Amino acid sequence: MARHDIHLTVNGVAQDLQVESRLLLVHLLRENLRLTGTHIGCDTTHCGACTVLLDGEPVKSCTILAVQADGARIATVEGLEQNGKLHPVQEAFWEKHGLQCGYCTPGMLMTGCALLARNKDPTEPEIREAISGNLCRCTGYSNIVKAIQSAAERLRQQ
Amino acid sequence: MIPAAFDYHAPASLPEAVALLARFGDSAKVISGGQSLLPLLKLRLGAAEHLVDIGRIAGLEYVREEGGSLRIGGRTRESVLERSEIVRARHPILLDTARVIADPLVRNRATVGGNLAHGDPANDHPATMLALRAEVVAYGQNGERVIPIDQFFTGLFTTALAQDEILTEIRIPAPPNRTGGAYVKLERKVGDYATAAAAAQVTLDGSGAFTQVGLALTNAGPMPLRSTAAEEFLKGRRATDDSIAEAARRAAEAASPTADRRGSVEYKREMARVLAGRALKKAVERAGGR
Numbered sequence: 204m205a206r207h208d209i210h211l212t213v214n215g216v217a218q219d220l221q222v223e224s225r226l227l228l229v230h231l232l233r234e235n236l237r238l239t240g241t242h243i244g245c246d247t248t249h250c251g252a253c254t255v256l257l258d259g260e261p262v263k264s265c266t267i268l269a270v271q272a273d274g275a276r277i278a279t280v281e282g283l284e285q286n287g288k289l290h291p292v293q294e295a296f297w298e299k300h301g302l303q304c305g306y307c308t309p310g311m312l313m314t315g316c317a318l319l320a321r322n323k324d325p326t327e328p329e330i331r332e333a334i335s336g337n338l339c340r341c342t343g344y345s346n347i348v349k350a351i352q353s354a355a356e357r358l359r360q361q
Numbered sequence: 362m363i364p365a366a367f368d369y370h371a372p373a374s375l376p377e378a379v380a381l382l383a384r385f386g387d388s389a390k391v392i393s394g395g396q397s398l399l400p401l402l403k404l405r406l407g408a409a410e411h412l413v414d415i416g417r418i419a420g421l422e423y424v425r426e427e428g429g430s431l432r433i434g435g436r437t438r439e440s441v442l443e444r445s446e447i448v449r450a451r452h453p454i455l456l457d458t459a460r461v462i463a464d465p466l467v468r469n470r471a472t473v474g475g476n477l478a479h480g481d482p483a484n485d486h487p488a489t490m491l492a493l494r495a496e497v498v499a500y501g502q503n504g505e506r507v508i509p510i511d512q513f514f515t516g517l518f519t520t521a522l523a524q525d526e527i528l529t530e531i532r533i534p535a536p537p538n539r540t541g542g543a544y545v546k547l548e549r550k551v552g553d554y555a556t557a558a559a560a561a562q563v564t565l566d567g568s569g570a571f572t573q574v575g576l577a578l579t580n581a582g583p584m585p586l587r588s589t590a591a592e593e594f595l596k597g598r599r600a601t602d603d604s605i606a607e608a609a610r611r612a613a614e615a616a617s618p619t620a621d622r623r624g625s626v627e628y629k630r631e632m633a634r635v636l637a638g639r640a641l642k643k644a645v646e647r648a649g650g651r
Contacts, residue, residue, distance in 0.1 A: 205368050205369070207369065223366070224366070224367055224368055224369035224412070225363060225364045225365070225366055225367060225369075225402075227363070227399075227403075230363075246362050246403070247362075247400055247403075247404070248396065248399075248400050248463075248467060249552055251464075251466055254466060257469075260440070260469045261465075261466050261469060262466055262469050262470055263466050263467065263470075265403075266395060266396055266399045266400060266467075266470070267395065267399070267470065268369065268395070268399070268412075270369050270371075271395070271414060271416060273371075314466065332465065333465060335464050335465060335551040335552075336463070336464025336465050336466035336467060336551070336552065337466070
């Protein structure tokens with residue numbers, strides 16, 4: 204089966220890779236690039252643990268072929284921290300106890316970042332709608348919503 | 362989970378894409394957003410030796426009006442449909458529909474054309490397109506042909522598209538004055554298929570009587586189901602609680618849902634009745650009927 208040369212930018216770093224047709228984006232990130240912050244949860248397009256930003260939009264990386272991402276900009280949770288400083292969304296999740304076990308957290312963070320890039324002051328229903336494709340089974344959504352509200356405030360003050 | 366091995370092709374034009382489909386025959390599948398196809402391949406419920414990705418073909422993602430009728434590019438993502446000003450202002454039924462498809466992350470990839478071409482009676486656009494009396498444009502080796510939506514769905518997971526045809530556009534007739542539409546869905550949770558769902562598009566005359574009615578059900582049988590008996594009952598009648606209730610009853614009577622974890626046949630038929638009634642009421646309200 205044919206292999207494909209692809210070029211993509213992951214967290215600002217250009218990557219030239221050769222991939223098999225069937226390689227999924229999440230496996231490319233975790234196994235080829237060793238970016239294991241992006242989690243595999245359900246593996247059936249439900250849970251959103253594998254959420255990354257593709258050209259700025261949150262998508263489920265378990266349901267995209269790596270070759271489909273050729274030419275794209277990918278952002279993963281590893282790219283949020285800058286110069287040893289947590290991203291305001293990460294700080295807000297920390298402070299508002301927006302995570303407990305942490306499994307859904309990378310996906311929640313990426314979806315939260317994408318929402319706040321488009322909407323600087325989302326209402327609670329808008330936040331709940333935005334994260335409705337990201338499942339949390341332990342923290343509970345209340346603190347996650349509070350964390351995103353707090354992150355929005357932090358970002359507005361920047 | 363990893364799909365069985367296949368070759369991937371990313372043609373840059375429609376002629377190239379249909380040539381690949383013709384060459385590989387039944388061993389090829391079109392991939393659009395991939396949000397239905399990739400899970401099937403990963404679970405190995407389906408297989409393909411060749412995937413022909415139409416995502417690199419320019420000019421297949423748009424929502425625009427031409428002479429009042431709405432044209433939606435086959436490769437238009439649900440998120441684009443959802444944010445379209447034309448849709449928000451003129452076709453709220455499409456906004457109702459897009460907003461309940463899967464979840465917002467899936468909608469950043471899933472496409473309107475894929476939702477129809479997959480031929481799944483549990484998908485949400487089919488009922489809406491039946492209610493709207495849409496047309497589907499298919500591009501093949503001999504050029505384009507236009508398929509009325511009533512001839513598009515031919516069986517479970519099968520459509521009128523030939524093996525080497527690609528769905529390139531959906532056309533929705535211009536809504537006459539005093540027209541309204543709505544899609545309502547009962548789902549156990551975000552991202553689930555409909556337990557029951559109904560799409561209604563109605564046009565009223567000055568006296569509040571129905572002049573045109575489109576009513577269709579999701580997940581009510583092996584194919585998306587037009588509620589013909591209900592449509593015929595309403596035509597010429599005034600929009601009242603009683604006429605709508607009787608039409609909803611007739612729609613549910615014609616439904617043949619199957620029992621699964623979402624409920625029994627009786628429950629689903631009853632929900633189809635309730636939702637058909639709600640969709641009709643909302644459509645009438647939006648048409649300015651009450």
